[in-house]
Amino acid sequence: MGKTIAEKIFDAHLVDRPAEDVWVLSLDAVFGHEITTPPAILELARRGKDRVFDPGRIKAVIDHVTPAKDGKTALQGKILRDWARRHGIRDFFDVGRNGVCHVLFPEQGFVRPGYAVVMGDSHTCTNGAFGAFTPGVGTTDLAVALLKGVCAFRTPRSMKITLKGALAPGVFAKDVILAVVGRIGVDGATDRIVEFDGPVVSAMDMEARMTLCNMTVEAGATCGICRPDEKTVDFLWEFIRGDFPDREAAAAAFRRWWPDPDAAYVEEIEIDVSGLEPLCTFGYKPDRVKPVRELAGTPIDQVFIGSCTNGRLSDLRVAAGIVRGKTIHPRVRGIVCPATPKIYAAALREGLIEDFLQAGFCVTNPTCGPCLGMSTGVLAEGEVCASTSNRNFNGRMGKGGMVHLMSPATAAASALAGAIDNSPLFPGTRSTP
Amino acid sequence: MKTFGGAARFLDRDDINTDEIIPARYLTEVEREALKPYLLEDLRLEGFDPRRDLAGCEALIARANFGCGSSREHAAWALEANGIRLVVAAGFARIFRQNMFNCGLLALELPAERIDALFRRFAGQPGVSAVADVASGTLAVRCGGDTERIPFALGPFERALLEAGGWLEYADRRYESRRRKESP
Numbered sequence: 001m002g003k004t005i006a007e008k009i010f011d012a013h014l015v016d017r018p019a020e021d022v023w024v025l026s027l028d029a030v031f032g033h034e035i036t037t038p039p040a041i042l043e044l045a046r047r048g049k050d051r052v053f054d055p056g057r058i059k060a061v062i063d064h065v066t067p068a069k070d071g072k073t074a075l076q077g078k079i080l081r082d083w084a085r086r087h088g089i090r091d092f093f094d095v096g097r098n099g100v101c102h103v104l105f106p107e108q109g110f111v112r113p114g115y116a117v118v119m120g121d122s123h124t125c126t127n128g129a130f131g132a133f134t135p136g137v138g139t140t141d142l143a144v145a146l147l148k149g150v151c152a153f154r155t156p157r158s159m160k161i162t163l164k165g166a167l168a169p170g171v172f173a174k175d176v177i178l179a180v181v182g183r184i185g186v187d188g189a190t191d192r193i194v195e196f197d198g199p200v201v202s203a204m205d206m207e208a209r210m211t212l213c214n215m216t217v218e219a220g221a222t223c224g225i226c227r228p229d230e231k232t233v234d235f236l237w238e239f240i241r242g243d244f245p246d247r248e249a250a251a252a253a254f255r256r257w258w259p260d261p262d263a264a265y266v267e268e269i270e271i272d273v274s275g276l277e278p279l280c281t282f283g284y285k286p287d288r289v290k291p292v293r294e295l296a297g298t299p300i301d302q303v304f305i306g307s308c309t310n311g312r313l314s315d316l317r318v319a320a321g322i323v324r325g326k327t328i329h330p331r332v333r334g335i336v337c338p339a340t341p342k343i344y345a346a347a348l349r350e351g352l353i354e355d356f357l358q359a360g361f362c363v364t365n366p367t368c369g370p371c372l373g374m375s376t377g378v379l380a381e382g383e384v385c386a387s388t389s390n391r392n393f394n395g396r397m398g399k400g401g402m403v404h405l406m407s408p409a410t411a412a413a414s415a416l417a418g419a420i421d422n423s424p425l426f427p428g429t430r431s432t433p
Numbered sequence: 434m435k436t437f438g439g440a441a442r443f444l445d446r447d448d449i450n451t452d453e454i455i456p457a458r459y460l461t462e463v464e465r466e467a468l469k470p471y472l473l474e475d476l477r478l479e480g481f482d483p484r485r486d487l488a489g490c491e492a493l494i495a496r497a498n499f500g501c502g503s504s505r506e507h508a509a510w511a512l513e514a515n516g517i518r519l520v521v522a523a524g525f526a527r528i529f530r531q532n533m534f535n536c537g538l539l540a541l542e543l544p545a546e547r548i549d550a551l552f553r554r555f556a557g558q559p560g561v562s563a564v565a566d567v568a569s570g571t572l573a574v575r576c577g578g579d580t581e582r583i584p585f586a587l588g589p590f591e592r593a594l595l596e597a598g599g600w601l602e603y604a605d606r607r608y609e610s611r612r613r614k615e616s617p
């Protein structure tokens with residue numbers, strides 16, 4: 001019987017089978033941020049086990065609330081910072097070098113095809129775009145991972161989603177993953193690994209694949225995963241050039257992680273994306289999805305362009321292209337968070353930051369920011385935000401606030417209109433007043 | 434072996450997420466006990482008032498996909514800080530479920546029909562209790578003289594975690610630190 005990508009990674013990392021259905025895997029890397037790592041650090045210290053399995057394989061960042069907003073968040077940062085120093089964790093990203101974890105760590109080349117990686121954050125699934133097994137975990141799993149370099153999982157059950165056809169202009173990876181979550185539901189992939197396949201995925205660049213994998217957890221998935229190909233190699237080349245004679249050799253080596261033709265999946269779904277329109281969520285669950293057209297005209301108070309879903313350079317390019325030379329609606333507070341300093345610098349060089357500022361956006365430092373309502377851009381009771389992030393739960397961006405999830409193109413168009421609006425990039429869209 | 438639960442509260446909704454169980458604004462706390470007053474603060478449910486309804490509560494009974502969303506173990510800690518060591522539901526999100534067992538708490542999954550029957554028979558009545566006995570594999574839901582006993586099966590790994598008191602205790606005894614020579 002052939003194997004899926006996840007099954008191959010499980011085979012290569014097996015340490016123990018404490019029960020028939022349980023695999024304990026060795027980890028190639030363990031990531032942490034300042035919200036869920038400090039409790040693990042304190043717990044280990046309390047038990048007299050203030051150690052790490054391998055400082056070279058641990059990467060940490062302060063990204064959720066940064067720079068610190070008050071005494072409590074300052075303490076969270078300090079616990080992480082002191083711990084990183086104490087254990088010689090070189091890859092620790094603090095103010096000035098920090099950015100949203102699931103954008104920053106891939107950018108630094110920390111995720112490679114075939115890796116098994118965990119982090120105390122549900123959107124760690126983003127990193128599956130590199131052909132790696134990258135589930136989010138809780139703090140106890142993280143504590144054990146930091147101490148021992150292992151984590152336990154159930155036998156992998158893979159679900160294949162094949163994306164066929166071609167995306168229309170103005171339709172993006174975000175719309176595709178909203179369509180997937182809308183179709184299979186918020187628990188449609190629970191305890192499963194979503195393997196993406198098909199010509200649409202092959203055509204996507206790495207940033208789009210990360211957006212795709214990012215929201216697999218919104219369908220309950222353990223993680224998303226894409227097969228590593230030439231685009232994966234190109235993205236990683238500056239980090240792996242010493243390991244391979246040339247790019248072709250790297251691509252060939254990574255092919256060992258491709259699924260076998262006779263691999264078995266618990267479910268296979270095929271989606272033709274050709275007829276897909278820009279999508280948007282309504283209500284408080286990410287599977288409540290409608291075409292933007294049907295929600296057009298819904299008034300908004302705030303627009304957030306950023307997060308681990310859509311805070312990358314390609315996202316900023318699309319959004320800036322739409323607001324360039326225009327002014328956002330006077331009722332709208334526009335917030336742009338470039339996800340990392342590198343993205344921020346590139347956006348500056350390309351004039352995108354200027355475009356946003358001219359249009360009336362506030363551009364913040366790289367941070368999770370408004371995404372989870374912990375620091376900048378918290379909504380007041382009854383306010384509505386058009387957001388490129390991944391969660392629209394009740395209270396996510398502030399108690400009593402409503403979040404509509406959408407692509408950066410749709411968010412930019414909505415900022416101009418002061419209401420949910422289709423992106424002018426999408427054919428047949430009425431032009432923004 | 435141990436029993437879990439006691440006075441029970443029904444939460445009649447699918448997909449109760451961890452943002453509702455413990456909102457992000459409280460994630461600035463680094464100590465578990467500090468989360469106690471905020472449990473389920475953002476859950477909007479007809480007639481549900483967390484302060485009133487969770488006083489003395491030791492078990493929750495909910496519907497499908499409980500604990501979805503963010504990986505924050507703060508959700509399990511907030512339950513434990515309130516003395517709730519048992520959640521019975523028609524299904525759990527993977528990370529939440531693992532977090533519960535990792536903390537030595539019981540996330541008990543029952544078929545949706547069973548959950549439905551429990552809601553019909555017991556929900557909203559005063560003095561309902563739900564107690565899971567892991568040794569015998571029975572959940573007893575009681576109200577006055579009315580008792581329903583439901584058998585359940587736990588995997589050997591889940592049992593071992595509950596016995597050990599959590600994954601940290603279990604793993605610490607069982608695994609070496611896996612430092613390797615090459616570093617990325």
Ligand code: SF4
Nearest residue numbers: 123307308368371372
């Ligand atoms: S951007 Fe939002 S979803 Fe992503 S890691 Fe930060 S808080 Fe989580």
